[in-house]
Amino acid sequence: xxxxxxxxxxxxxDVHLDSTGAHVVVLSGELDSSNAATLQERVESIxxxxxQRLIFDLTGLRFMDSAGIAVLIGAVRNASSVSxxxxxxxxxxxxxxxxLSNVFSIEP
Amino acid sequence: xxxxxxxxxxxxxxxxxxxxxTGLIVTGALVLTSAAVYTRSERRLLNLRVRELSLVLAAxxxxxxxxxxxxxxxxxxxxxxxxxxxxxxxxxxxxxRQFTSVSLWPLGTSHLAPSAVLGSAPVLASMPERATQFFxxxxxxxxxxxxxxxxxxxxxxxxxFSAPGRAHGFAVYAEKPLPADRRSSxxxxxxxxxxxxxxxxxxxxxxxxxLVTSLQRLPVEGRQAxxxxxxxxxxFTIVVSPIGSLGGAFFExxxxxxxLVGLLVSLAAALMTDRLARRRRYAEQLVGxxxxxxxxxxxxYTEQRSIAQTLQHAxxxxxLPDFDGLQVGARYVPAASGIDVGGDWYDTVPVGDxxxxxxxGDVSGHGLRAATTMASLRHAALAxxxxxxxxxxxxxxxxxxxxxxxxxxxxxxxxxxxxVGAHRLTVASAGHIPxxxxxxxxxxxxxxxxxxxxxxxxxxxxxxxxxxxxxxxxLIAFTDGLVERRGEVLxxxxxxxxxxxxxxxxxxEDLLSELAQGLASEGHHDDTAIVGIRxxx
Numbered sequence: 315x316x317x318x319x320x321x322x323x324x325x326x327x328d329v330h331l332d333s334t335g336a337h338v339v340v341l342s343g344e345l346d347s348s349n350a351a352t353l354q355e356r357v358e359s360i361x362x363x364x365x366q367r368l369i370f371d372l373t374g375l376r377f378m379d380s381a382g383i384a385v386l387i388g389a390v391r392n393a394s395s396v397s398x399x400x401x402x403x404x405x406x407x408x409x410x411x412x413x414l415s416n417v418f419s420i421e422p
Numbered sequence: 423x424x425x426x427x428x429x430x431x432x433x434x435x436x437x438x439x440x441x442x443x444t445g446l447i448v449t450g451a452l453v454l455t456s457a458a459v460y461t462r463s464e465r466r467l468l469n470l471r472v473r474e475l476s477l478v479l480a481a482x483x484x485x486x487x488x489x490x491x492x493x494x495x496x497x498x499x500x501x502x503x504x505x506x507x508x509x510x511x512x513x514x515x516x517x518x519r520q521f522t523s524v525s526l527w528p529l530g531t532s533h534l535a536p537s538a539v540l541g542s543a544p545v546l547a548s549m550p551e552r553a554t555q556f557f558x559x560x561x562x563x564x565x566x567x568x569x570x571x572x573x574x575x576x577x578x579x580x581x582x583f584s585a586p587g588r589a590h591g592f593a594v595y596a597e598k599p600l601p602a603d604r605r606s607s608x609x610x611x612x613x614x615x616x617x618x619x620x621x622x623x624x625x626x627x628x629x630x631x632x633l634v635t636s637l638q639r640l641p642v643e644g645r646q647a648x649x650x651x652x653x654x655x656x657x658f659t660i661v662v663s664p665i666g667s668l669g670g671a672f673f674e675x676x677x678x679x680x681x682l683v684g685l686l687v688s689l690a691a692a693l694m695t696d697r698l699a700r701r702r703r704y705a706e707q708l709v710g711x712x713x714x715x716x717x718x719x720x721x722x723y724t725e726q727r728s729i730a731q732t733l734q735h736a737x738x739x740x741x742l743p744d745f746d747g748l749q750v751g752a753r754y755v756p757a758a759s760g761i762d763v764g765g766d767w768y769d770t771v772p773v774g775d776x777x778x779x780x781x782x783g784d785v786s787g788h789g790l791r792a793a794t795t796m797a798s799l800r801h802a803a804l805a806x807x808x809x810x811x812x813x814x815x816x817x818x819x820x821x822x823x824x825x826x827x828x829x830x831x832x833x834x835x836x837x838x839x840x841x842v843g844a845h846r847l848t849v850a851s852a853g854h855i856p857x858x859x860x861x862x863x864x865x866x867x868x869x870x871x872x873x874x875x876x877x878x879x880x881x882x883x884x885x886x887x888x889x890x891x892x893x894x895x896x897l898i899a900f901t902d903g904l905v906e907r908r909g910e911v912l913x914x915x916x917x918x919x920x921x922x923x924x925x926x927x928x929x930x931e932d933l934l935s936e937l938a939q940g941l942a943s944e945g946h947h948d949d950t951a952i953v954g955i956r957x958x959x
Contacts, residue, residue, distance in 0.1 A: 380902075383786060384787060384831055387875075390879075403911055407911050407912045412853035412854075413875065414875070
């Protein structure tokens with residue numbers, strides 16, 4: 315793809331259960347429309363339960379566009395609670411602008 | 423396109439030919455050098471051999487002189503006794519011995535003749551004039567004198583010795599026959615069996631002066647060396663030429679060995695170089711093929727992108743409405759790269775009573791699905807606006823419309839209801855970036871409740887705000903592509919936009935063009951919609 319002048323960004327996704335029984339999705343890299351579908355699949359593979367709690371750890375995430383936000387919003391519909399952990403100031407600002415800081419609970 | 427496998431073997435690559443030529447030149451130089459070294463060492467060896475042979479020949483002189491000198495002393499002492507002379511010389515004369523003929527000559531008489539003869543009659547005795555001249559003029563006493571009968575039917579070499587200081591003493595004369603054809607090979611086990619030779623009398627190399635030679639034909643040809651051999655009062659000249667190689671067969675063949683090995687190495691190097699050159703050419707062809715494929719891909723990509731853009735434009739309004747007292751402009755700037763079109767849209771709709779509704783939005787994601795979603799949202803929004811143009815109503819209805827079905831997207835959207843005559847502005851945002859308001863005091867972003875985007879949750883309220891604006895106010899609404907950059911906080915992009923929009927007093931069209939060009943020149947990655955309005959008073 316380098317000939318086309320497009321270097322696809324990469325995102326690393328790691329899902330694990332923490333001690334409280336919540337699924338933690340650790341994201342790092344850059345999340346955009348070129349790789350949001352990958353995250354979507356990983357999130358959908360988490361078994362849906364009425365008491366499901368999801369935590370997106372955004373510590374290592376440098377960039378997230380609207381396609382990435384759409385995946386997070388989609389997760390809200392399938393879980394009892396969704397938290398975003400430690401978003402960068404850049405992402406925090408995007409969440410504020412889009413009015414989503416009230417939809418997710420944001421952990422420092 | 424030539425198939426990469428069909429490379430011919432001919433013509434060879436120029437670099438292989440160059441390698442071959444270089445190898446041949448180096449080989450040639452080595453061959454010439456080794457040949458020159460060989461020739462030089464052969465010449466040097468030949469010169470050594472001829473010196474050796476010359477010394478050996480010279481060393482035979484005493485074996486001839488000694489018996490003759492002893493006989494001459496004996497004759498003087500015995501007054502020329504024939505008997506004593508014969509007794510002394512008998513062991514030296516006869517077939518297989520040193521001489522064929524030995525004779526005693528009394529000197530000092532007018533008619534010279536031998537007084538005693540052993541063996542056959544001397545040839546010299548049959549030539550009285552020659553004998554007189556020989557003994558009276560040509561010979562010196564006390565040294566071995568030489569003469570020869572080369573044209574005689576019985577060619578022979580004659581030796582004379584007379585004791586010094588006695589003018590009327592005796593001369594002892596001996597003859598040694600030469601082979602009639604002068605041919606005599608050296609013995610096979612001789613130290614000089616590797617040489618052909620020719621022995622001449624005197625300082626001569628004339629064929630008529632040859633005494634004996636191993637060659638069938640004279641003169642000596644090819645590589646040769648000569649030396650002068652002092653022999654008694656006279657000299658011989660010896661000329662030799664090698665039969666084979668004096669330094670050994672290996673050194674004689676060395677130039678040929680070098681030539682053969684060099685030729686083989688050069689050929690091998692050329693073949694290997696040719697092979698490498700072909701592989702390189704093949705790789706270059708492959709690169710060419712890849713370039714072509716890449717070019718074709720680029721073309722297809724451009725084509726796809728152009729189709730998507732055509733669709734996008736088809737979904738956007740054809741023309742902006744004319745509105746009394748208000749300038750309206752819009753730009754749609756496609757992303758500089760990427761196949762996918764964005765889901766950005768805008769509308770400017772007159773809604774009666776001197777009012778106009780501006781709607782601008784952005785569906786999450788890219789591609790055909792975002793574009794078709796955008797189209798359905800846009801038409802739904804137009805329908806709700808026809809019902810009630812109030813921004814909070816339009817957004818709330820649209821949100822419920824989207825949330826009533828299953829979906830996996832969301833959209834940010836801004837609605838602004840413009841009352842032209844009242845200089846009033848009512849704005850609501852669904853998670854969209856606020857618009858920029860520019861008036862005589864500068865530019866500022868409208869402060870709004872963010873609300874949630876369309877498609878996030880049902881029954882969420884969309885709060886709107888109403889502002890009064892002064893004359894000539896400009897409103898710039900836009901989608902995030904205009905201000906959002908990777909690795910940059912949004913506020914930096916907002917400040918950049920405000921600076922770009924207020925640094926000069928431009929007409930609305932020029933301002934929109936400048937903003938669009940600024941985007942295009944930086945190679946942005948997201949589609950962007952920009953809508954601007956300006957009160958004309």
